[in-house]
Amino acid sequence: MASSKIPNTGFSIFSEMTKMANKYNAINMSQGFPDFDCSDNLKNMVFKAMSAGNNQYAPLEGVYKLREMISEKINSLYSYNYDPDAEITITSGATQAIFTAITAFVKENDEVIIIEPAFDTYEPSIKLNGGKPVYVKLSYPDYSINWEEIQRSLNSRTRMIIINTPHNPTGAIFTEEDMIKLQKITSGSKIIILSDEVYEHILFDGNSHQSVAKFPELADRSLLISSFGKTYTTTGWKTGYCCAPAELTQEFRKVHQLVVYAANTPIQMAYAEILQYPEEYLKMNDFYQKKRDLFINLLDGSNFDIVPSKGTYFQLLKYSKISNLNDIEFNEYLIKEVGVTGIPISAFYHEKAKHNVLRFCFAKNDDTLKLATDKLRKL
Ligand code: PMP
Numbered sequence: 001m002a003s004s005k006i007p008n009t010g011f012s013i014f015s016e017m018t019k020m021a022n023k024y025n026a027i028n029m030s031q032g033f034p035d036f037d038c039s040d041n042l043k044n045m046v047f048k049a050m051s052a053g054n055n056q057y058a059p060l061e062g063v064y065k066l067r068e069m070i071s072e073k074i075n076s077l078y079s080y081n082y083d084p085d086a087e088i089t090i091t092s093g094a095t096q097a098i099f100t101a102i103t104a105f106v107k108e109n110d111e112v113i114i115i116e117p118a119f120d121t122y123e124p125s126i127k128l129n130g131g132k133p134v135y136v137k138l139s140y141p142d143y144s145i146n147w148e149e150i151q152r153s154l155n156s157r158t159r160m161i162i163i164n165t166p167h168n169p170t171g172a173i174f175t176e177e178d179m180i181k182l183q184k185i186t187s188g189s190k191i192i193i194l195s196d197e198v199y200e201h202i203l204f205d206g207n208s209h210q211s212v213a214k215f216p217e218l219a220d221r222s223l224l225i226s227s228f229g230k231t232y233t234t235t236g237w238k239t240g241y242c243c244a245p246a247e248l249t250q251e252f253r254k255v256h257q258l259v260v261y262a263a264n265t266p267i268q269m270a271y272a273e274i275l276q277y278p279e280e281y282l283k284m285n286d287f288y289q290k291k292r293d294l295f296i297n298l299l300d301g302s303n304f305d306i307v308p309s310k311g312t313y314f315q316l317l318k319y320s321k322i323s324n325l326n327d328i329e330f331n332e333y334l335i336k337e338v339g340v341t342g343i344p345i346s347a348f349y350h351e352k353a354k355h356n357v358l359r360f361c362f363a364k365n366d367d368t369l370k371l372a373t374d375k376l377r378k379l
Contacts, residue, residue: 005128006124006127006128009123009124009127012120013120013343013344013347014030014031014032014120014343015031017030017031017331017335017341017343018030018031020332020335020341021335021341024335024336024339025339026334026335026336026338026339026340026341027339027340027341027368027371027372027375028341029340029341029342029360029361029362029364029368029372030341030342030343030359030360030361031343031361032168032230032235032312032313032314032361032363033235033236033361033363034233034235034313034363034364035363035364035365035368036233036363036364036365037233038232038233038234039232039233039280041274042232042234042270042274045269045270045273045274046266046267046269046270048269048270048273049265049266049267049269049270049273050266054265054266054269055265055266056265057261057262057265058090058262058263058264058265058268059262060253060256060257060261060262061088061089061090061253061256061262062088062089062090062091062241062262062263062268063090063265063268063269063272064084065269065272066090066241066268066269066271066272066275067084067085067088067089067090067241068084068272069271069272069275069276070082070084070088070241070243070275071083071084071087071088072275073275073278073281074211074213074224074243076278077209077211077213078211078213078214079213079214080211080213080214080216080219082213082243083246086246086249086250087243087244087245087246087249088241088242088243088249089241089242089243089249089252089253089256090239090240090241090262090263090268091225091239091240091241091242091256091260091263092238092239092240092259092260092263092264093227093229093238093239093240094196094198094225094226094227094229094240095121095238095240096238096240096256096259096260097223097225097227097240097241097242098121098122098125098194098196098225099121099125099259100242100252100255100256100259101194101223101225101242101252102122102125102126102129102131102160102194103125103128103129103255103259104251104252104254104255105159105160105192105248105251106126106129106130106131106159106160107129107130107131107159108129108130108131109130109131109132109157110130110131110132110157110158110159110160111131111132111133111134111155111157111158111159112126112131112132112133112134112158112159112160112161112162113134113136113150113153113154113158113160113161113162114126114133114134114135114136114162115136115137115138115145115150115162115163115164116135116136116137116138116348116349116350117138117169117170117345117348117349118135118162118164118348118349119164119168119169119196119348120347120348122162123350131159132157133350134153134158135350136149136150136153138167138170138172140318140357141305141307141318142172142307143167143170143171143172144172145174145178147178147181147182147185150182150185151185154185154186154189154191158189158191159191159192160191160192160193160194161182161186161191161192161193161194162194162196163182163193163194163195163196164195164196164197165178165195165197165199165209165210165311166199166200166202166203166209166310166311166312167199167311167312168198168199168312168314169312169314169316169343169345169348169359170309170314170316171308171309171310171311171312171314171315171316172310172311173203173207173209173210173310173311174210175210176210176214178210179210179212179214179215179218180215182218183215183217183218186218186221187217190221191221192221192222192223192248193212193218193221193222193223194222194223194225195211195212195222195223195224195225196225197209197211197212197224197225197226198225198226198227198229198230198240199230199311199312199313200226200231201230201231201281201282201284201285202230202231202284202285202288202311202312202313203285203310203311204285204288204289204292204308204309204310204311205289205308205310207310207311209311211224212224213243219245220245221245221248222244223242223243223244223248223252224242224243224244225240225241225242226240226241227239227240227241228240228271230313231281231284232271232274232280232281233363237264237267238264239263239264239267239268239271242256288313288362288363291313291362291363291364291366291369292308292309292313292315292362294362294366294369295315295360295362295369295373296308296315298369298370298373298377299317299373299376299377301377302373302376302377302379303319303321303322303379304317304318304319304321304322304376304379305317305318305319305320305321306318313361313362313363314359314360314361314362315359315360315362316345316357316358316359316360317342317357317358317360317376318356318357319356319357319358319379320356322379323356326344326346326354326355326356327344327345327346327354327355327356327357327358328344328346330344330356330358331343331344331358334358338375338376338378338379339375340372340375340376342358342359342360342361343358343359343360344358345357345358345359360372
């Protein structure tokens with residue numbers, strides 16, 4: 001048999017947990033997808049685009065109208081101007097954009113800073129390209145970042161820093177001060193920032209999203225990656241984008257064409273149309289804040305320790321008052337004996353140390369949240 005290029009990488013924990021939840025008929029709060037549908041309006045926009053004959057390849061860089069709408073959106077929200085022609089590329093989801101960006105820029109032995117816990121595709125994508133992940137940990141309970149530690153980790157081999165705000169899995173967010181510190185410690189260097197902003201429209205308690213596009217000096221050496229999946233309840237449509245200065249975009253597109261050539265045409269047309277209605281994405285903060293509040297309130301008086309999520313549709317629950325099991329064992333116990341599943345947070349760390357925190361996705365119908373919390377409150 002051929003030897004594996006990524007021997008330590010298994011199949012995604014998310015699909016494993018979903019399979020197990022189905023097998024034991026447990027309420028699935030593991031994988032990050034809503035159990036409610038996207039709007040009929042948006043579906044009709046796709047149908048309209050297909051009926052009008054938009055069913056062949058889009059341009060490599062994406063449908064122009066969509067790139068134009070993204071440019072306008074970013075300009076109105078973050079005051080940075082990306083040229084739709086030379087600086088925006090539509091991808092088959094953020095996952096593809098992340099892989100493409102890492103493949104385009106990370107060479108053999110280049111170092112890439114990853115902030116742990118981290119979304120699970122970063123590390124294997126770096127390793128597949130011969131790069132070396134360098135891990136810096138966020139600290140419990142607020143999952144704040146230690147910029148001095150990041151600074152100490154930088155050297156002449158550092159090629160990239162991957163940031164993710166709002167942050168999956170912790171629900172932490174970067175403040176303006178965080179972004180200024182990042183800008184300062186990378187100022188004058190050639191380090192590329194890969195900024196994963198897929199939850200940019202899911203922030204709570206009046207906090208505002210700190211995009212790299214708000215910091216022009218940072219934006220000049222960043223790849224801003226986002227996705228429509230979270231914003232429009234369409235994770236299955238797998239469409240996202242990457243915005244970056246022309247020089248970086250050119251290299252990004254060279255790889256993008258090899259990975260997918262171009263993203264799905266009618267879906268791009270539909271997003272271009274719905275982006276004409278900013279209220280559709282602006283309402284998501286409130287929509288998910290209600291879900292977060294409901295989930296937390298329903299767990300009031302339970303034995304879990306809860307630090308309210310500040311963004312994303314994830315909430316961490318610490319269970320050290322309930323059990324001494326490690327997070328994988330405790331999650332298995334929840335699936336088999338309690339009838340609910342989250343995701344063990346150790347899935348987001350490279351070292352399998354003993355953790356006692358699980359991540360729950362609250363992008364679920366209110367009835368699902370009630371049923372799940374009824375079970376969790378009994379523990
Ligand atoms: N980055 C983060 C932090 C995510 O949580 C996800 C989706 N779970 C992605 C990227 C991937 O997004 P997409 O589904 O558009 O590929």
